[in-house]
Amino acid sequence: MVERAWTIGVDLGGTFLKLALLNPAGEIVARDRLPTGGFEGHDAVLARMAEGIRRLAAQAPAGAVGGVGVGAPGIVDMANGVIDDLPNLPGRWSGVPVTAMLATATGLPVRLINDARAFVVAEHRLGAARxxxxxxxxxxxxxxxxxxxxxxxxxxxxxxxxxxxxxxxxxxxxxxxxxxxxxxxxxxxxxxxxxxxxxxxxxxxxxxxxxxxxxxxxxxxxxxxxxxxxxxxxxxxxxxxxxxxxxxxxxxxxxxxxxxxxxxxxxxxxxxxxxxxxxxxxxxxxxxxxxxxxxxxxxxxxALGYDAGVIGAALWGQSEGSG
Ligand SMILES: [Zn+2]
CATH class of the missing domain: 3.30.420.40 (ATPase, nucleotide binding domain)
Structure with missing residues (x-):
């Protein structure tokens, strides 16, 4: 069974980065939305993402955030935490070690998932497919x-x-x-x-x-x-x-x-x-x-509408790979 720590989800979209802080009950207690700015390149996008993660983590009890999950709209290497291709985002996203870069920047363990699979994780754990x-x-x-x-x-x-x-x-x-x-x-x-x-x-x-x-x-x-x-x-x-x-x-x-x-x-x-x-x-x-x-x-x-992607990413960041 999955441990029930606080967790942060990030939905990397073509236009916006959506972030949410989930409490151990899986409820969103804080959220943020930042421009993706993909045209600035992946380093800038990931720096903005890390900043958003740090801000949300500061709203949880000290040391309570156990992990971060990032949902990305493309081909991802889940095992190694690397984005292979994001066809709908500007810039070159081939071979970007997202989880390593974010973990270094935030001090938190980070896991990566395709955004559609994040939707399924959310609907299965907390939504219509529960x-x-x-x-x-x-x-x-x-x-x-x-x-x-x-x-x-x-x-x-x-x-x-x-x-x-x-x-x-x-x-x-x-x-x-x-x-x-x-x-x-x-x-x-x-x-x-x-x-x-x-x-x-x-x-x-x-x-x-x-x-x-x-x-x-x-x-x-x-x-x-x-x-x-x-x-x-x-x-x-x-x-x-x-x-x-x-x-x-x-x-x-x-x-x-x-x-x-x-x-x-x-x-x-x-x-x-x-x-x-x-x-x-x-x-x-x-x-x-x-x-x-x-x-x-x-x-x-x-059942989870607009939030499914970010909730699924957060649950993924918290899980031990059980899906
Ligand atoms: Zn096709």
Whole structure:
């Protein structure tokens, strides 16, 4: 079992560093948000991170912080605490020994985890997948992150890369993906995919209220706006969300067939519970799984919202590697 010390989580995002101090009960008692400033290079980012960690540690009882966890949006070497690649952050992040640098700067033990796996750790320990034996967790925003709980533990796989359901190929020869493949779920089913497809349909002249909602400036279209238009009955918005949800649903179906999870947790800004996108994804998954009893599988919203990444990182920093 994990020791229950105070712990600090850091979510390294493209725009902000989010930090949180958790007490032994896993509650956030202090938080901070700093600009990432990735264009300044990783040394500057890590120095800012260390400063934020020291400030939060000073708010805990003296000597109570037992560890720090850092969640990073890319490929990380968890065992050695090294970031191998952060494709969405400016600067060169290949081979950066994050945990060693931060441990030196803060005097605290530091552990590194991919941000999607941090989301799964948080939802499994404290959120929607709490107590689950087998769970599939997926978060949809500007990308698709995911992870797996198997036999009551987060499954990391080789290099911590298990659970990348966004990179299943659902449309062979389709849109190019950042991972190097074509036709992955990710470029078809994320927030940017929804925005791009909605704009394309506006430009093609389909009847829709979307241009009017943004005063004619199609660049103002966001996934949230498309969702609002869909709720109001706009056919283009509904079609766009249904199509994106369909692609996610195919990806979910493949993962469900592989795992037979008791629960599917969906989170992130795009997958609004009960919305068009969610319904299409769930319905598609349910109608494309025939190898396990899909009626017994529950689809539930993630419980920790915006804080899941930083909470998961903090729990990871506190754990002894049990996931
Ligand atoms: Zn891909």
């Amino acid at each position: 107590g689950a034996d087998t769970a599939l967790c997926v978060t949809v925003g500007t990308g698709i992150g995911g992870g797996i709980v198997a036999h009551g533990r987060v499954l990391f796989g080789l290099g911590g890369a298990a659970g990348e359901i966004g990179h299943q190929i659902v449309q062979p020869g389709g849109i190019a993906c950042t991972c190097g493949n074509r036709g992955c779920v990710e470029p078809l089913a994320t927030g940017p995919a929804i925005t791009a497809e909605a704009i394309r349909r506006c430009v093609q002249g389909f009847t829709t209220t979307l241009p009017e909602m943004v005063g004619g400036d199609l660049n103002q279209i966001t996934p949230e706006l498309v969702d609002r238009a869909a709720e109001a009955g706009d056919p283009v918005a509904i079609g766009t969300l249904r199509d994106a949800g369909y692609w996610l649903g195919l990806g979910l179906a493949g993962a469900i067939g592989t795992l037979a999870p008791e629960i599917v947790v969906l989170g992130g800004g795009v997958a609004r519970p009960g919305g068009c996108y969610w319904r299409a994804a769930e319905q598609t998954a349910r109608t494309h799984v025939h190898v396990c009893d899909i009626d017994r599988i529950r689809f539930v919203p993630a």
